[in-house]
Amino acid sequence: MSEFAFRKINIDALEEDVLLPSDLYDPDPRGEQDVLSDAQQKSSEVRNLISRGDIAGALNTVLSDPPYGEGVDEAKDLTKNSLLLILNSTRASEIQGILKSLGQEQQDHLMAYIYKGMAAIGQGSDVSGSVLLNWHAQLTEVAGVGCIVRVMTDRRTL
Amino acid sequence: MSSPEIFQLSLGPLTGIAFSPDRSQVCVCPNTNEAQIYTRNGEQWDLTDTLAEHDKLITAIAWGPNTNRIVTCSQDRNAYVWTQTEQGWKPALVILKINRAATCVKWSPAENKFAVGSGSRIIAICHFDEENNWWTAKQIKKPLRSTILSLDWHPNNYLLAAGTADGKVYVYSGYIKGLEAKPEATIWGDRLPTGAVLAEFKSPNGGWVHDVAFSPSGDILAFVAHDSSLNVIYAAGPNEPPAAHIVVKLPSLPFTSLTFVSESSIVAAGHDCQPILFTGSESGWSISHSLDDPTSSSKPLTPSATGVRSGGVGRLGNNEAFNMFKAADSKGQRGTPQPGAAPSSAGLTPVGQDGQLLTIHQNTITHVEPYEWNQNGEVSKIFTTGRDGRLVLWPVSAGKGLSGRMAGLQV
Numbered sequence: 020m021s022e023f024a025f026r027k028i029n030i031d032a033l034e035e036d037v038l039l040p041s042d043l044y045d046p047d048p049r050g051e052q053d054v055l056s057d058a059q060q061k062s063s064e065v066r067n068l069i070s071r072g073d074i075a076g077a078l079n080t081v082l083s084d085p086p087y088g089e090g091v092d093e094a095k096d097l098t099k100n101s102l103l104l105i106l107n108s109t110r111a112s113e114i115q116g117i118l119k120s121l122g123q124e125q126q127d128h129l130m131a132y133i134y135k136g137m138a139a140i141g142q143g144s145d146v147s148g149s150v151l152l153n154w155h156a157q158l159t160e161v162a163g164v165g166c167i168v169r170v171m172t173d174r175r176t177l
Numbered sequence: 178m179s180s181p182e183i184f185q186l187s188l189g190p191l192t193g194i195a196f197s198p199d200r201s202q203v204c205v206c207p208n209t210n211e212a213q214i215y216t217r218n219g220e221q222w223d224l225t226d227t228l229a230e231h232d233k234l235i236t237a238i239a240w241g242p243n244t245n246r247i248v249t250c251s252q253d254r255n256a257y258v259w260t261q262t263e264q265g266w267k268p269a270l271v272i273l274k275i276n277r278a279a280t281c282v283k284w285s286p287a288e289n290k291f292a293v294g295s296g297s298r299i300i301a302i303c304h305f306d307e308e309n310n311w312w313t314a315k316q317i318k319k320p321l322r323s324t325i326l327s328l329d330w331h332p333n334n335y336l337l338a339a340g341t342a343d344g345k346v347y348v349y350s351g352y353i354k355g356l357e358a359k360p361e362a363t364i365w366g367d368r369l370p371t372g373a374v375l376a377e378f379k380s381p382n383g384g385w386v387h388d389v390a391f392s393p394s395g396d397i398l399a400f401v402a403h404d405s406s407l408n409v410i411y412a413a414g415p416n417e418p419p420a421a422h423i424v425v426k427l428p429s430l431p432f433t434s435l436t437f438v439s440e441s442s443i444v445a446a447g448h449d450c451q452p453i454l455f456t457g458s459e460s461g462w463s464i465s466h467s468l469d470d471p472t473s474s475s476k477p478l479t480p481s482a483t484g485v486r487s488g489g490v491g492r493l494g495n496n497e498a499f500n501m502f503k504a505a506d507s508k509g510q511r512g513t514p515q516p517g518a519a520p521s522s523a524g525l526t527p528v529g530q531d532g533q534l535l536t537i538h539q540n541t542i543t544h545v546e547p548y549e550w551n552q553n554g555e556v557s558k559i560f561t562t563g564r565d566g567r568l569v570l571w572p573v574s575a576g577k578g579l580s581g582r583m584a585g586l587q588v
Contacts, residue, residue: 042322043343044383123426127382163428164525165405172384172404 044174046088054086058094065101074109075117081105082125085132087175095177099139102132103146106154114154118161126162131170131177133158179572181469183537184222186215187566193238194544194562195247203568204228204247206235212249214266230257230268237281241288250279250293256303258291258312271312273301281327285351287334292351294325300339302351302371317349317372327388331395335360335369338398340386346400346408348376364396367415375415381406381424387433387447392440393554401432401445409443411459421459430526434545438556438573444468446542449526450534452561452571468559468571469536540564 031037047054061080068077081102086094109117121129133155136146159167187207194205203222206212210231215222233252240247247266250256254275257268273279277296284291290304293314298321301314323342330337330351337351350369352360366375376398380386384404391398398410405427413420432447438454442465446452451469455462527535542563548570549558562568 038322038343127426165427165429165431168431169382169384169404169406169426172402173382175383 040089040174044088047086047091051090054091055094055097057084058086058097062097062101065105069105069108074105074113075120077105078102078117078121078129079125082121082128082132085128085177087177098177099132099135102129103136106133106136106150107145107147111153114157115161118158123162126158126166127169127173128177130155130158130162130166131173134170135177181537181572182570184568185566186222186562186568189566190540190543190564191562191566191568192543193235193249194546194560194568195238195240196546196548196560197240198242198245200548204238204240205562205568206238206249207566208234210234210251210253212238212247226266228257228259228266228268231255233278236279239282239284239291241284244288246284246288248282248284248291250282252278254279254295256282256293256312269311271303271314273303273314274316275299275301277324280325283328283330285330285334286332287357289334289357290351290353292328292330292337294328294339296324298323298325300325300328300337300349302337302353304353304356315353315371317351319372320374321347323385326386327400329389329391331363331365331391332393333360333363333395336363336365336375336391336395338389338391338400340389340400340402342385344380344383344385344402344404346378346380346386346389346398347374348398349374362415364412364414376410376412376419378408378410378419378422380404380408381426384431387431388435390435390437390443392437394440397437397440399435399437399443401435401447403431405429405431407432407435407443407445407455407462409457409462423457423459423462425455425462425464427464433541433543434561436545436547436556436559438547438559444545444559444573446538446545446561448541450536450538450540450542450563451526452542452545452559454573468573469538537569538563538565538567 065077065081081098085098133151136151140146140148186205189208192206192208196203202214202216204212204214210233212228212235213224214226216225228249231251231253235249235251238249245261247259248256256271256273256279258271259266259268273293275295275297279293279295281294282291290302293301293303300317303312303314306313321341325339325341327340328337335350335352337349338346339349340346348365350371350373352369352371360369380402382404384402386400386402389400396412400408407425409423411420430448432445435443435445437443441456441458443455444452445455451467453467454465456465457463529535533539540563542561544562546560547556548560551557556573558570558572560568560570
C-alpha cells in the first residue's frame with residue numbers, strides 16, 4: 020500500500036502559492052448574517068405569495084440575489100426549500116409562461132436549483148423527480164443548453 | 178454568395194494552424210509532435226514539408242505574414258522559430274524558461290517579437306538575441322493565477338491581451354526596453370513599462386476564457402468564455418473604467434474562438450460546429466446569422482479529401498449498422514434523428530438522418546481567423562478548423578446582415 024500513500028498527501032498544504040476559492044470568484048458583498056436574514060425574509064414572502072397564487076412573483080423573489088459561496092449553508096437550505104415548494108405547487112400548464120417571464124440571470128439560477136433539487140432526491144427531502152425533470156425540460160426549451168453550461172461552469176455555487 | 182470551400186486535412190483534430198503570407202501554403206499540426214506544411218494544388222493540398230523538432234504535441238502555430246517565419250509551441254515546454262532556407266525549414270531555439278506546457282503563440286504585428294502563453298502562469302514575450310543567435314523571453318507573471326489559454330496583440334505592437342483559465346482577461350503592456358521605440362499613450366493606458374496591467378475583465382459566470390481578440394482599430398476588446406458568453410469591451414481612456422462591457426449570453430454551447438471582421442462585426446465559433454456572425458455597436462451586440470446554414474441543401478457536404486484514406490475500417494467501412502454504432506460511440510448519437518431537423522430553440526446542433534451533423538464541421542471548431550481582405554480592408558473570407566480535421570474557407574458578408582443574405586437568394 021505504501022506506494023499509494025503519496026496520493027493522500029494534501030499538496031495544497033505544502034504549496035505556498037495555492038489557488039483559493041476566493042481567487043476564482045468574488046464573495047457575496049452582503050455579510051453572512053445579512054444573507055441569512057435576507058433568505059429568511061424571502062422565504063416567508065414566498066409562502067405568502069404562493070398562498071395568494073402568485074407563482075411568478077414568488078419565483079422572481081427567490082431567484083433574485085440568491086445566497087452563494089462558502090459559510091452560508093443555512094441560507095442556502097432555506098432558499099432551496101422555498102424554491103422546491105414553488106416548483107411543487109405550480110400547475111404543469113403554467114410553467115412555460117412563467118419561465119418566459121424570467122430574466123436570463125434568473126433562468127440560470129433556476130437551472131442551478133433544479134440540479135440541486137435532483138441531487139437532493141432520496142436524501143429525505145420531499146421532491147419528486149418527475150416535477151424537476153418537467154421543469155428542466157421546459158427550461159432547456161426556453162433558455163437553451165447555454166443555460167446548463169453556465170450552471171456547470173459557475174463557481175458561485177448556490 | 179459563393180459557398181464555402183472544404184478540405185479534409187486530417188482524420189483527427191487539427192491542434193494548430195497558420196497560413197503562409199500569400200495563402201498558397203498552410204502549416205497544420207494533426208494532433209502530433211510534428212507540424213506539416215501543405216501547398217495548394219488546385220482543389221487539393223499536397224504535403225510538402227514536415228517540421229519535426231518537438232517531442233510532444235504542438236499546441237499552436239503562428240506564421241508571420243511579413244517576415245515569413247513560423248513559430249510553433251508545444252507541450253514539451255519549448256517553442257521554435259522556423260526560417261525557410263534553401264535546405265528547407267530550419268528551427269531556431271527559443272529560451273522560454275517555463276516549466277509547464279506552452280499553450281498559445283502569436284506574432285506581434287511588427288513581427289519583431291512574439292508572445293507565448295503557458296500552463297506555468299507565465300506569458301513569455303520573446304525577441305531575437307543576436308549575440309547568442311537564439312530567441313530570449315521577458316516573462317510576465319503578475320497577477321496571473323492560472324493557465325493562459327489565449328493571447329492577442331493590439332495593432333500598435335505594444336499591448337497584449339491574455340485570457341486565462343480562471344475566467345479573467347488582462348490587457349498588458351508588451352513593450353520591451355532596448356528593442357523598440359517608447360510607445361505612445363493609447364486609449365487603454367499611458368504608462369507602459371513591460372508587464373504593466375492596463376485593464377482587467379472577468380467572464381460573467383466565471384467560465385474560463387477560450388479566446389480574446391482586439392478589433393482592427395484596437396479600441397475594442399472581445400472575448401469568449403466557457404459560460405457560453407461573448408463579451409465586448411469598449412475602452413474609454415487611460416485609467417478610466419471601460420465605456421461599455423457588453424455581455425451576450427448565448428442559448429447555445431460555448432464558443433472556443435473568435436475574430437473581428439470589422440469594428441461592428443465578429444465571427445465566433447466553437448462547440449456548436451458552426452461559425453456565427455455577430456453585429457453590434459457600443460449600445461449592444463446580437464447574433465446576425467450563422468455562416469453555415471444547415472437548412473439549405475445546396476451546399477456540398479462531401480469534403481475534398483487530401484491524402485487521406487476514404488471509408489472506414491476495412492470492409493466495415495460502408496456498413497450501416499457499424500456506422501451507427503461508431504456514431505453513437507464517437508459522437509454520442511443514438512436512435513434515428515428526424516430528417517432535416519431545423520435547429521431547435523434549445524440551441525442544439527441539428528443532426529441528419531445518417532447520424533452526421535448537418536453543419537459542415539462535424540466536431541468542435543477550435544480556430545477562426547481572417548483569410549482574405551477586400552479593398553476596404555474589411556475581412557471578406559475567414560477560415561475555420563476543428564477537431565474533425567477539416568479546414569473550411571467561408572465567405573463573410575460583413576455588416577450587411579440579413580439584407581446581404583437576401584441578396585444572395587434566388588427567388
